[in-house]
Amino acid sequence: MVGRRQPDRGGPRVVIAGAGLGGVAAARRLARAPVEVTVVDRENYQTFSPLLYEVANCILDAEQVGHSVRALLRRCPNAHFRLGEATGTDWESKELLLASGERLRFDYLVLATGLPPTFHGIDGASEYAFPLKTMEDALRLRHRTLLRLEQAAARPSLVGEGHLDIVLVGGGPTGVELAGALAEVYLHAFKRDYPEIDIDRARIVLLEMSDGLLPAFHPRLRQYAQDFLEAHRVEVRLRSRIERVTPNSVIVADGEELRAGTIIWAAGLGPGQVSARLGLPHGPDGRVPVKRDLRLQGRDDTFVIGDLASLPRRHGGLHPQLAQFALQGGRHAARQIQRLLQGQPTRPFRYLDKGMVASIGRPAGVVQAGPLRLTGRLGFLTLSELHLLYLEGQRNRASVAVNWLWSGATRGRGASLLIEPPADGTREAAGVSNPVALSHDW
């Protein structure tokens, strides 16, 4: 039976900041524990980030990739949701402070707020480039693409002026997936929907600073991804360091200026306002160092999980900023809270590496799990199944699967309505937006 809310049963209070993959996993693991859980998030939905690029590329609708937090917590009778932004902590009185002025008292705190994109201090990047981290980012990017197409349809000479050219910065999974999907929609759906535009003249350029795409993957998969993209009209430029971004171009270190109608930023995550506001120590990458049990150094009542946590691996490097690290970390933190309540010592976190996947267009993907390496159609089918498996909600899964089958068969796009995105200041306040870029063209 679906549990009814039983507010305030008087047990120890666990406050979870962030209802992303890690935060919700922690709350769910605590569903039967004798604690009161409050989950706080500045959005009332959880975003399944691995499929955001499909929202940006008109393949999926926002509702298929976002899931109501209240629905996710439906089976957690001891959990409450609070829509709000965490802005600070009063460590002495053990309270999480919200922007609304509310103070949430905690016995245990789980920090799972993730990290915003970083622009590495590159001149013009935060003003003019579009990141892809949140649902709003994806919708803005989609809106931008569709608007540019309509403008070019009204004045076809704009194509020759670079109006539809796209420069993507960052050759990790986000940049590669976006580039592959964009190339495909340009080649098929948009070509068909905008017959008045000579869309073949639009360029898609992917810039990567290192000497290969998908740095974390096996060399064979990296080369496969590059070859596939290049065969599908993406210009891959390696060893390209960005010097400056202007409203309509990207200037690389050798001085070359690449014209761009849209600049997409996929160059990693970095320090956000949360760690600064909460007074958390963090490295240049924004991640907060944690002990082996995922507790914050110097605080026995606070766990840091997911993208925000910096935990070295035994064989070098840090644990990856991947969905599995967040999910497993959330469950681990919940288990340790239960152990502490029972007077038992905590256990160290052990990460079970389930591998990595990246889509590089339809139908092609790369999959790496232990000794397994998959490419092409098999890779694409495997990663699609994995995404469906981890996507929340039967209805979402079914509708995404139908959408994929439909767009795979017809090469069409369903989500291509030009709807003005909201222009409120929520994300600016949260420190993940780039207000100028996001407003300069609407």
Ligand SMILES: Cc1cc2nc3c(=O)[nH]c(=O)nc-3n(C[C@H](O)[C@H](O)[C@H](O)COP(=O)(O)OP(=O)(O)OC[C@H]3O[C@@H](n4cnc5c(N)ncnc54)[C@H](O)[C@@H]3O)c2cc1C
């Ligand atoms: C475009 C994209 C594609 C990706 N693809 C993959 C993939 O294919 N495979 C994979 O394994 N991983 C992928 N990842 C990474 C994966 O999504 C993250 O590692 C994972 O979501 C991290 O989970 P988290 O719980 O730490 O943070 P998040 O999922 O980022 O959740 C953080 C939550 O905190 C909330 N929040 C932030 N600040 C505040 C605040 N001050 N107050 C209240 N709430 C706040 C946010 O609204 C959000 O809901 C991708 C990420 C992106 C952006």
